[in-house]
Amino acid sequence: MKGIRLEAPGGLDNLRNVTLPDPGEPGRGEIRVRLHASSLNYHDYRVLATPGAVAAGRIPMSDGAGVVEAVGEGVQEFRPGDHVVSCFFPGWIAGEPTLPDFATVPGDGVDGYARERVVCLAHSFTHAPKGWSHAEAATITTAGLTAWRALIVNGRLRPGDAVLVLGTGGVSIAALQLARAMGATVIATSSSDEKRQRLEAMGAAHTLNYRTDRDWGARVKDWTDGKGVDHVVEVGGPGTLPQSIEAVKVGGHISLIGVLTGRSGEIPTGALMRKQARLHGLIVGNRTQQQDYVRALEATGIRPVIDRSYPLENIAEAFRHEESGRHFGKICLEW
Template identity: 70%
Template sequence: MKGIVLRQPGGLDKLEAVDMRDPGVPGPGEIRVRLRASSLNYHDYGVVSGGIPTADGRIPMSDGAGVVDDVGDGVTEFAVGDHVISCFFPDWQDGPATAGDFKRVPGDGIDGYAREGVTRPASWFTRSPKGYSHAEAATLTTAGLTAWRALVVDGGLKAGDTVLVLGTGGVSVFALQFAKMMGAKVVATSSSDEKLERVRALGADHTINYRSHQDWGGLVRDWTGGRGVDHVVEVGGPGTLAQSITAVRVGGHISLIGVLTGRSGEIPTAALMAKQARLQGLIVGSRRHQTELVRALDATGVRPVIDKSFGLGEIADAFRLQESGGHFGKICLEY
């Protein structure tokens, strides 16, 4: 079985293709999955680049999609031939959040899915949406579920709401798609006019080049007639949060998801208080959230936006594309 290991955290040159042992026969409650795809997230990049500490020899990648090729005793939810996707937090099945770190996250605290097969508890997976390719399904584990939880689970998104999405990475593009799916209006930002054309093609109602308009929070507020947006999907962190607070309405909701501009920084607390807005940090979601997302995608037919796919052995090149910021939507590995 082919796979990738991170010999020593700290650089893409430490990623190495190796032969691995067969994952073995599934025991009671387990399934064996022939993995076919993964997708890249900034969390994965943090692990392989050394920004997030992990163990030597770690198998990276938190997202995994493939086909069940054997089931253990007592497994009734899945059968051989079913298409499945992994869960980011395999131990968080339902209810309130239970994890505040990544100790049990595949590809970080434990081995991940940059390999051709795994044997794991059936509860670590859900079904894939009907008709999805494995690459499309792999985009849901982290990016898709994060956007879904931010807007639908925590945000209570409804038709007629207004949503601000920052940039054109995987979470932001998913948030745009889910918002339009739910009947909301969307304003999107980017530093690239070409990418803004692409988000308009996906249904964005208004776009702003944040490099040309540094006071983009005020422009967003103006677009709503001075009211502000109902929801902000905040992936930038400290470098963009002040503008997001400017953009949100009084009593609105800001989902703090990313740290692309840094891990800490000044927060305009007086402005946040005046807005009486809810600033909520979140990390992906539970298995139940994922099954609800899959059900919604089956009902609506929304498909992910994949910029480019690479082979498993090209994983370093895939991360270099992500590092460059030149992608739109998701980058995948297919094997």
């Protein structure tokens, strides 16, 4: 079967199209899945683009969607023909997080889904939303579930709340869609005026260009009558966090889910204290939360925004498109 491996020392130029051995039949508690799609995330990009980030020969991609081909003894949740989508933390079934690292994450600590077939424990997947394409389903695993946990699970989003989303990547677009479906008001940022128009067409009440309006936290407060937003979906990290703290209301909630501007930096702790805001770091979510998210997607009719799809063998080109920052929503691989 065809697949992708990352050769030493890493980097997009060292992604190789390879022939992999067939995984065989599933054992007890396992399923065999014919994979058809994945979607790109910043986490995947960091793993691939950073020399030495993962073991040589690693099969990349944390997201995988496809069809169950066979089930092993004792598996009752799935049957052949079911459309399924992978879990970011396969062993985190429910409850509070206990995993301290990415050792079990596909495409990082273990081999991922850039291949035609996989055999794994059944709890490594959930059912995909009914009627979705494989590419659409593949957007759930990382970006979609992160937005769900940030706003619904941890944020306890309510109708009438105000939400600030940063940029137009997969997490931010999913968060905008969820917030609008819940009756919240959304404010969104972008460096592109063309993308701002698309955000407004999707229901954003206000948009701003963060490159030309450096003090965007104050602008957000103005739009909320000086109160600030209830929730910030913070994907930038140290470069944007001061403005996010300025934008959030007293007692508000900031979900720190990204490090696009760097992995460390100064935090204005005094401003955060004055706001008495919750700064909640999170990484994706558990399997039970993904199942809840799938039900919500089916109930609301939300469909993901896919910027572009590439064939699996063009994986490096797909990541260079992500690297350029020109995308709006998710970038997918299909095979």
